[in-house]
Amino acid sequence: MVAFKEEFPYLRSESGQLFEFNRDWLHDAITQAADRAGYPSWWLTEHVTESIAFYLRLRNDESVVAFSQLNQTVRYVLKVIGYKEIVPYFKPAPPPISVSLYDVAEDAGAGYELAFFDLLEKRIEAILVTGARDLHFSGLQPAIKYLRGAKAWSRGCDALREEVTCFIREKICGGAGTKELNCSIR
DSSP states (O other): OOOOOOGOOEOOOOOOEOOOHHHHHHHHHHHHHHTTOOOOOOOOHHHOOOOOOHHHHHHHHHHHHHHHHHHHHHHHHHHHOOOOGGGGGGOOOOOOOEEEEEHHHHHHHHHHHHHHHHHHHHHHHHHHHHHTTTEEEEEEEEEEEEHHSSSSOOOHHHHHHHHHHHHHHHHHHHHHTTTEEEEOOO
16 A cells, blocks of 8 residues: 555646645645736635645545646636636646655666666656656755765765756756746755
8 A cells, every 4th residue: 555645646747747746836826827817815725725635635546646637626616616717827837846866866776877867867857848847856965975885975975966966957957948947956
């Protein structure tokens, strides 16, 4: 049995990328749609967000829900409660994505830096295709130490950290549709 964070199913984009459901992301998407439709500080945003979250939590028979299905559900709720004028403005980007650099390093294997960069490149390309706007890389220091086989931080670790950071920047800046991408590396 798989345990899901807060018991929500994952969301799957058309490209197959999986995302964790994020209430704040949905709240922001509904708020933006309402603002564009002429309802600044819309009083029902919190209620609609919680209703959708409750609906997803009840869908415990499915571990994955299509991103398009979630969009249709939100649009349906907006129509049913009498705010169909918000529907055309509800066009959310995928939720924030977190990538564990340590997990990528483990998949590549200790000491296999070339495999690490190859896996990281494939992961970044798959994410950029989804149209995600928030991308967070974590575990940089543990990943570097794992790849270097180091127990203590060294100058070699510094050099590899710089190389990984530059690699991520290069792949993101060179990707299509990254104009509005927020990225952090920790």
